[in-house]
Amino acid sequence: MALDISIGQYFEGSSVIHKADPRVKLISVILYITVIFLAKNMFSFALLILSAIALIIISRIPIKIITKGMKPLILILVFTAILNIFWLQGDTLVFEFGIIHIYLEGIMTAIFMIIRITILLIGTSVILTYTTTPIALTDGLEQLLEPLKKTKLPVHEFSMMMTIALRFIPTLIEETDKIMNAQKARGADIGSGGIMQRAKALIPILIPLFISAFRRADELSTAMECRCYRGGEGRTRMSKLKLRAGDVVFAGTFIVLGALIIIINIYAPGFNLAY
Amino acid sequence: MSIVELKDVNFVYGQGTPYEINALKNINLTVEHGSITGLIGHTGSGKSTLVQLLNGLLKPSSGQVLIDGTDIWAEPKKIRDIRFKVGLVMQYPEYQLFDETVRDDIAFGPKNMGLDEEEIKKRVIEAAEFSGLDSALLDKSPFDLSGGQKRRAALAGVMAMNPKLLVLDEPAAGLDPRGRREILGRIRTYGRESGTSVMIVSHSMEDMAKYCDRILVMCGGQLMMEGTCAEVFSRYNELIEVGLDVPQITKIAAALKKHGVDIGDDVYTVNFALARVAEFMGLSLDQIEGRLHHGS
Numbered sequence: 001m002a003l004d005i006s007i008g009q010y011f012e013g014s015s016v017i018h019k020a021d022p023r024v025k026l027i028s029v030i031l032y033i034t035v036i037f038l039a040k041n042m043f044s045f046a047l048l049i050l051s052a053i054a055l056i057i058i059s060r061i062p063i064k065i066i067t068k069g070m071k072p073l074i075l076i077l078v079f080t081a082i083l084n085i086f087w088l089q090g091d092t093l094v095f096e097f098g099i100i101h102i103y104l105e106g107i108m109t110a111i112f113m114i115i116r117i118t119i120l121l122i123g124t125s126v127i128l129t130y131t132t133t134p135i136a137l138t139d140g141l142e143q144l145l146e147p148l149k150k151t152k153l154p155v156h157e158f159s160m161m162m163t164i165a166l167r168f169i170p171t172l173i174e175e176t177d178k179i180m181n182a183q184k185a186r187g188a189d190i191g192s193g194g195i196m197q198r199a200k201a202l203i204p205i206l207i208p209l210f211i212s213a214f215r216r217a218d219e220l221s222t223a224m225e226c227r228c229y230r231g232g233e234g235r236t237r238m239s240k241l242k243l244r245a246g247d248v249v250f251a252g253t254f255i256v257l258g259a260l261i262i263i264i265n266i267y268a269p270g271f272n273l274a275y
Numbered sequence: 276m277s278i279v280e281l282k283d284v285n286f287v288y289g290q291g292t293p294y295e296i297n298a299l300k301n302i303n304l305t306v307e308h309g310s311i312t313g314l315i316g317h318t319g320s321g322k323s324t325l326v327q328l329l330n331g332l333l334k335p336s337s338g339q340v341l342i343d344g345t346d347i348w349a350e351p352k353k354i355r356d357i358r359f360k361v362g363l364v365m366q367y368p369e370y371q372l373f374d375e376t377v378r379d380d381i382a383f384g385p386k387n388m389g390l391d392e393e394e395i396k397k398r399v400i401e402a403a404e405f406s407g408l409d410s411a412l413l414d415k416s417p418f419d420l421s422g423g424q425k426r427r428a429a430l431a432g433v434m435a436m437n438p439k440l441l442v443l444d445e446p447a448a449g450l451d452p453r454g455r456r457e458i459l460g461r462i463r464t465y466g467r468e469s470g471t472s473v474m475i476v477s478h479s480m481e482d483m484a485k486y487c488d489r490i491l492v493m494c495g496g497q498l499m500m501e502g503t504c505a506e507v508f509s510r511y512n513e514l515i516e517v518g519l520d521v522p523q524i525t526k527i528a529a530a531l532k533k534h535g536v537d538i539g540d541d542v543y544t545v546n547f548a549l550a551r552v553a554e555f556m557g558l559s560l561d562q563i564e565g566r567l568h569h570g571s
Contacts, residue, residue, distance in 0.1 A: 181332050182371035185363040186432060187355055187387030204383065207373040211418070 009069075011130040016246070017059045018131045022140025024247040025127050031254035032123045035261055036116055043268040044261040045115055051257055052119045055126045069125055070118065077114050084110035134166040143241060156232025164220070172213065179208045276344045278440050278472045279306035279329060284338035286324055298324040300496045302338070306440075306474065306489075311466050313483035313504075314476045316493030317518055322476050323366075325493065326442050329474075330361040343439060359388050362438030366445045368429030372417035377408070377428050380417050384436040395435075402435035403428075405465045407457060423454045430458070434465060440472045441465070447482065455479075459486045484508065484522045484543040492519070505541035524548050 017025070039048050056066060090105025128137065142159035149155050180190065183204045190201050286299040299321045306312050316322045327333040328340055331347050331354040340347050347357045362384075365371070374380035378399055385395045403410060406427040412420060417428055426446075433441065446462060447455040459475075463486045466473040477483055483490055483504070490507040492500040494517045500507050508514070508525050515521070521543075528542040528551075538551035553563040 178365065179371055181327070182365045182368065183383075184332060185330055185358055185365065186371075186384040186436070187358050188383075189355065189387065204371075204373045208370055212370055 009129065010133050011061050011065060013060055013131065015058055015060045015131065016250070017055070017127060019246075020131075020250050021241055021243055021247045022132050022136040023144050023241060024243070024251050025132055026137075026140050026144055028251050028254050029124055029127050031251065031258065032127065033120065035254060035258040036120055036123065038258060038261050038265065039116070040265045041268060044264040045112060047257070047261060047264065048119055049115065052122045052126075055123065059126045059131055061126060061130050065130070066122060066125070069130075070121060073117065073121060077117060080113050080117065081110040084113055135163060138163040138166065139237075140241065154232075156235070160232070168213075168216070171216070172209070175212055176205065176209055179205050179212075276308075277305040278308050278343055279304070279474075280339075280341040280344075281305075281328075282339040282341065284328065284335045284340060286321075286328065286333065287336045288324075290336060298496055299328075299335075302498050304491060304498055304501060306472060308472055309466070309470050311463060311473045311475070311486060311488050313487035313490045314474060314493065315478070315480070315483060315490060315519060316499075317478070320493040321496040322493050323444060326363065326444050326474070326476060329440070329442055330363045331357045332363070355387075359384075359436050360438055361440045361442060362433040362436050364430055364433045364441070364443040364446060366448060368433075369422065369425035371432075372425060372429060375416060376414050377403075377417050377420070378413040380428060381413075381432045381435050384432055388436060398435045398437065399431075402431040405434050405461060405469075406431040407461050423450060423458075426450065426454075426458065427461075430462075437469075438471065440474065442474045442476075444476045445478070446475060447477065447479070455482065462486070480508075480520045480522045484525075494519075504543050508543040509540035511540065 020028075036048060039045050056063065085102060085106045086100065088103060088106035088109055089101070090103035092104035093101060094104050094107065095102040132140075138159045141162070142155055145153075145155045145159075180188075184190065188201060188204055190205070191198065193201070281302050281304050284299055284302040285297070288294075288296040288298055302325065314322050314325070324333065328335055329342070331340075334348060342357060342361055347354065372380050374383060381399045381402055382395050385398050390398070399413070400410065403413060408424065408427045408431055412424060412428075417425060420428060430443075430446065441462070443462065447458055450458060459482055462473060462475065465471065475483075475487060487504060489502065490500070490504055491498060492507060492514070499517065500510060500513070508521050511521050511525060511529055524545050525543050528538050528540070528548060531538060532540075536555065538548065538555050542548045542551055549563055549567075550560055553560045556563070
C-alpha cells in the first residue's frame with residue numbers, strides 16, 4: 001500500500017530463531033546490544049560482523065528483506081559517517097585542505113559506527129521483529145515482567161494495550177490510505193505548498209482517522225466485554241511458554257560472544273575505538 | 276466521443292515484489308456519454324481497482340485511460356483536474372466527512388477547484404437537493420446526522436464538483452431497503468437531469484437491473500461481459516457459473532422455460548416479465564394485472 005513498513009514486520013518462517021521462546025529472545029536481544037557496544041577494536045568488530053551474518057543465515061530471512069528494512073537508516077548512517085570523518089581529531093593526519101582536517105581515527109571511527117548501527121538494526125530485527133509475531137512478543141514481555149506485578153504494576157494491562165496497539169497498526173494504515181484516497185478524489189492537495197498549507201491539508205485526513213479509531217476502540221471494548229474479558233486477574237493462558245534446552249543454548253551463545261569480545265578487546269592489538 | 280475509454284489496461288499491485296498481484300488484465304471498454312453503467316463482479320475481481328484508475332488515484336501499469344478523449348496521464352501534473360472531471364464516491368463515503376458543518380464539508384470539493392463563493396454556495400444547495408439532503412441539515416455538524424443522511428452528505432460532496440462522470444463504489448452498501456431505493460433513485464435522477472454519466476459498482480443484481488442501462492461484468496481481473504441488462508442477464512448460465520447471481524425474476528423466467536413456458540431469456544424486471552407473460556397468454560397487460568389483484 002501507500003506506506004511501506006517492512007521494518008518491524010514479522011516474516012513467516014520455521015528457523016531455530018523463529019521457534020525460540022520469546023522471553024529468551026528478548027533477553028538475547030538485550031545481551032546482543034550490550035555485546036555490540038562492548039566491541040572496541042578491529043578484531044572484535046570482525047567477530048560481530050560474523051555473528052550478524054550467522055544470525056541472518058540461521059534465521060533464513062532473505063537478504064533482500066533485510067536490505068529493504070535498512071533503507072530508512074541510510075540517512076542516519078551517512079550523517080554519522082560525515083560527522084565522525086570531519087570532526088574527530090586524532091594523531092594521524094590523512095588529508096588536509098584549508099580548514100578541513102581528516103584523521104585516520106576519524107575514518108576508522110566512522111566505519112566502526114556504521115558497522116555498529118547496521119548490526120544493531122540487523123540484530124534486533126532478526127532476533128526479534130522478523131522472527132517473532134507481535135502476539136508472542138507481548139506475551140513474552142508480559143511474562144518477563146511478571147515479577148513486577150508484586151509491586152502493583154498493571155503488567156497485564158500494559159501488555160494487552162501493546163498487543164492491541166500492534167494489532168491495529170496495519171488496520172489504521174489501511175484506513176489512512178482509504179481516507180487519503182477519498183479526499184484526493186475531492187481534489188485535496190496533499191504534500192505540496194508551504195508548511196502551514198501542508199498542516200492544513202492534514203485536517204481532512206486526521207479528523208476522520210481519529211473518529212474511526214475511537215469508533216473501533218469502542219467496538220473492540222464492547223466485543224471484549226461480550227466475551228467476558230475482565231482484566232488480567234486469574235486469567236489463564238492457552239499456550240504456556242516453556243523453556244527448552246535449546247533456548248538456554250541460544251541465550252548462552254550471546255554470553256559467550258560477549259566474553260570473546262572482551263578477551264579480544266584486551267589481548268588483540270589493532271585499532272581501538274575511542275568510545 | 277465516449278466519456279471513458281480504456282485501452283489494453285493492465286494493473287499490477289506490488290510490481291517486482293513477491294506479493295505481486297495482477298489485478299487487471301487487458302481491459303478494453305468504452306462508456307458512452309450520459310449513460311448509467313453498472314459494474315458487477317465478486318470481491319477481488321478488480322472492480323475497485325478499475326474505479327480508482329478512472330480518476331487517476333492509481334496509474335495503469337500499462338495501457339491508456341482516456342476520459343473525454345484525452346489520456347489522463349498525458350500530463351501527470353494535471354491529474355487533479357481529472358479528479359474534478361471524474362467524481363469518485365468511495366465505499367462507505369460517510370467516513371470521509373470532517374468539517375464543522377455539512378455545508379462546509381460539501382463545499383470542500385468545489386473549494387479545491389478554486390470556484391468563487393457565490394458559485395460554491397449555489398452548488399452546495401443544488402447538490403444537497405439532488406442527494407435528498409434536507410436543507411435544514413446543512414448547518415449541523417456532519418457527525419450529528421444519521422447513517423443515511425451522512426451517506427447523502429458525502430454523495431453531495433462529490434456531486435457539488437459537477438463531474439462529467441460520477442463513479443460510485445457500492446453507494447447503497449449497508450443501507451436498509453428503503454435507503455437503497457432512495458439513494459439509487461436519486462443517483463439515477465441526478466444522472467438523467469444533469470446529463471452526467473454515471474457508473475455504479477454493486478453486488479446487487481436487482482439494483483443493477485432496475486437502475487442501469489448497461490452492465491459490465493468483471494471476473495478475475497478481466498472484463499467478462501458487456502452489454503445492455505437484457506444482453507447480460509440472458510447469459511444466465513455463465514453468470515451463475517462464475518458465482519454471480521441474476522435477478523430473481525430472471526431465475527423465474529428460466530424455471531418457467533424448463534416447464535415449457537418460454538417468456539424469453541432477457542427478462543430482468545418484474546414489469547417486463549408481466550408484459551411477456553401477458554403476451555404468452557394472449558391477454559393484455561391490464562387483464563393480467565387485474566387477475567393478479569383479484570387473486571385468480
